[in-house]
Amino acid sequence: MAEVQTSESKGKQKHAGKKKKKRIAIRIDMTPMVDVAFLLLTFFMLTTTMNKPQTMEINLPPAETKAEVAESNLLTLRITDDFRIFWNIGTEKPTTIEGANKKEKLVALGKLLKDRNRANPKLITLIKVDGKAKYIDMVDVMDELNINDITRFSLAPMLDEDKKIIGTL
Amino acid sequence: MAKAKRVGVKIDMTPMVDVGFLLLTFFMLTTQFKPQEVAEVILPSSHSVFKLPDSDVMSVTVDKTGNVYLGFDAQPMREAIFGPAGKLKAGMQVELKDLGRLMREARIRNPKLRTVIKGDRESDYAVIQNVMEILQKENITRFNLVTDLER
Numbered sequence: 554m555a556e557v558q559t560s561e562s563k564g565k566q567k568h569a570g571k572k573k574k575k576r577i578a579i580r581i582d583m584t585p586m587v588d589v590a591f592l593l594l595t596f597f598m599l600t601t602t603m604n605k606p607q608t609m610e611i612n613l614p615p616a617e618t619k620a621e622v623a624e625s626n627l628l629t630l631r632i633t634d635d636f637r638i639f640w641n642i643g644t645e646k647p648t649t650i651e652g653a654n655k656k657e658k659l660v661a662l663g664k665l666l667k668d669r670n671r672a673n674p675k676l677i678t679l680i681k682v683d684g685k686a687k688y689i690d691m692v693d694v695m696d697e698l699n700i701n702d703i704t705r706f707s708l709a710p711m712l713d714e715d716k717k718i719i720g721t722l
Numbered sequence: 723m724a725k726a727k728r729v730g731v732k733i734d735m736t737p738m739v740d741v742g743f744l745l746l747t748f749f750m751l752t753t754q755f756k757p758q759e760v761a762e763v764i765l766p767s768s769h770s771v772f773k774l775p776d777s778d779v780m781s782v783t784v785d786k787t788g789n790v791y792l793g794f795d796a797q798p799m800r801e802a803i804f805g806p807a808g809k810l811k812a813g814m815q816v817e818l819k820d821l822g823r824l825m826r827e828a829r830i831r832n833p834k835l836r837t838v839i840k841g842d843r844e845s846d847y848a849v850i851q852n853v854m855e856i857l858q859k860e861n862i863t864r865f866n867l868v869t870d871l872e873r
Contacts, residue, residue: 591742594746597749598749601752601753609768609772610770610866611865613854682847686846687845687847690847
């Protein structure tokens with residue numbers, strides 16, 4: 554023990570002239586920095602919006618064009634403000650789509666459109682939505698068309714004649 | 723009963739902090755602050771998977787009460803169309819009768835503009851229909867409806 558100590562002290566004396574810096578173990582308390590980092594992390598995680606809004610693309614024919622469509626190829630959908638869906642092909646009498654709630658009606662509509670389009674691939678769907686209906690109703694119907702891959706559709710305003718046909722006027 | 727001996731537990735937090743900083747830098751670099759909105763709208767939801775384009779967007783916003791706002795993502799365009807007052811706003815409220823003219827002016831300045839309609843889910847379809855008629859008259863036959871992803 555004693556010997557070791559002396560040798561150590563000797564060593565110190567030996568290097569004293571060179572003035573070697575004494576190594577100090579620096580201990581910085583990192584806790585506050587880490588706290589701030591995690592605070593920022595939570596902030597960015599919560600404010601970040603990963604999903605960009607989706608969009609639905611619509612192609613409408615230009616205003617001037619008048620396309621002639623055979624009656625048998627035209628499926629008209631009429632949607633009232635209380636979300637009753639009437640459909641007919643050509644000049645048939647419109648029939649409603651039954652369903653307990655909106656979702657059931659939409660599912661039934663999707664199925665109907667799919668069947669009709671399979672039966673007649675040239676079918677064009679014309680959507681007429683009542684002006685008093687909500688925008689979401691229209692989007693839901695369009696969504697149903699998109700889901701069933703029906704790309705040939707057009708939008709038309711609901712006129713008083715249409716309302717007469719479906720008996721809401 | 724012998725009292726349990728208290729052991730000073732020391733966990734090395736370094737890896738956790740490392741991961742924390744990694745995530746922090748990731749989120750800081752990827753985050754894009756939500757562009758300011760002209761009006762508060764609750765978007766309808768759909769299953770559509772098209773993404774909203776990043777630039778050259780002209781948006782027609784329709785809020786719950788049927789007010790119509792026209793907005794652009796590019797600041798110079800806003801200044802050109804709405805004057806200096808509209809430069810810093812995301813968009814301005816417009817009358818339906820002016821909408822067509824303003825859109826025409828904007829499209830002359832930037833023919834690449836994509837038109838999107840942001841409608842509130844509770845707004846009347848009549849207003850949207852009017853907007854779409856104006857779009858059709860202006861020969862904008864391809865446009866997008868902004869929706870949220872259905873969950």
